[in-house]
Amino acid sequence: MGNSNSIEAKNKAQDKKIFDIETTGNRLNRIYTEKYLDPDFCNQVTMINNDELIRFHHQKVNGRSYSFGYIGDVPQIKEAICDGIQEEYRLKKELVTEILNCFQECNSRIDSVTRGPVCRGNPEIFNEAQCNPPNQWLDTLAYPDVDLEENKKWFTTLDEMHNYFMKNLTILENILIDLEKHDDSFSIDKIKQMTQIVEKTKLGLGLECSRFQRHILTIPTYTPDEIQEKAKIDEEKSQLTEAKKNALLDGRNIKL
Numbered sequence: 471m472g473n474s475n476s477i478e479a480k481n482k483a484q485d486k487k488i489f490d491i492e493t494t495g496n497r498l499n500r501i502y503t504e505k506y507l508d509p510d511f512c513n514q515v516t517m518i519n520n521d522e523l524i525r526f527h528h529q530k531v532n533g534r535s536y537s538f539g540y541i542g543d544v545p546q547i548k549e550a551i552c553d554g555i556q557e558e559y560r561l562k563k564e565l566v567t568e569i570l571n572c573f574q575e576c577n578s579r580i581d582s583v584t585r586g587p588v589c590r591g592n593p594e595i596f597n598e599a600q601c602n603p604p605n606q607w608l609d610t611l612a613y614p615d616v617d618l619e620e621n622k623k624w625f626t627t628l629d630e631m632h633n634y635f636m637k638n639l640t641i642l643e644n645i646l647i648d649l650e651k652h653d654d655s656f657s658i659d660k661i662k663q664m665t666q667i668v669e670k671t672k673l674g675l676g677l678e679c680s681r682f683q684r685h686i687l688t689i690p691t692y693t694p695d696e697i698q699e700k701a702k703i704d705e706e707k708s709q710l711t712e713a714k715k716n717a718l719l720d721g722r723n724i725k726l
């Protein structure tokens with residue numbers, strides 16, 4: 471039962487990490503959209519003259535910090551600053567959205583060889599409506615027999631696929647954590663660098679998860695009855711070969 475329990479544990483860990491990624495990503499996208507990408511954003515902020523009333527600049531009211539001073543709006547400069555801020559958060563939102571989208575296919579590929587659903591007619595299809603014929607769509611799958619040595623290769627390869635996926639999920643999760651914890655620290659260039667990391671991760675997931683899935687689907691698995699039948703056939707073949715050999719030797723009057 472060890473391998474079966476291991477698969478279930480890895481599935482749970484995978485589900486937990488995906489849930490955390492989606493929760494953080496959706497929260498960030500909501501903040502970016504509502505707070506910084508609002509079309510009326512620039513009308514909700516103002517420029518403060520920092521050259522006068524200097525000792526009154528930092529004020530705290532009801533536990534919140536404020537800047538106090540003369541309004542110093544210069545329309546053209548203010549608009550340029552607003553545009554720069556919104557460009558930064560537009561890029562951040564695109565980055566987060568890319569993260570949320572880039573692992574879904576690999577997740578479906580793992581499900582297609584472990585717990586379902588799967589389109590048996592075409593494992594590259596992950597949408598039930600596109601599975602043809604419809605009776606090839608299975609919502610759940612059963613693992614091969616974990617106690618058979620003949621199935622060990624199947625479980626080992628699946629374990630490698632799980633580990634690869636989790637490693638890359640961690641890379642994506644860490645980027646989201648950085649975005650949330652250090653929101654004020656990232657330049658546009660840094661965001662573009664992070665986007666390149668995500669694009670590279672997405673490419674790797676697409677190639678490697680597809681390779682793992684195809685490999686696992688080609689690995690033969692057995693039931694105890696199949697192993698017993700195979701042993702019986704092998705024994706019959708061995709006996710037949712031995713009988714033919716003895717008949718040939720007898721025909722030539724050759725004694726072993």
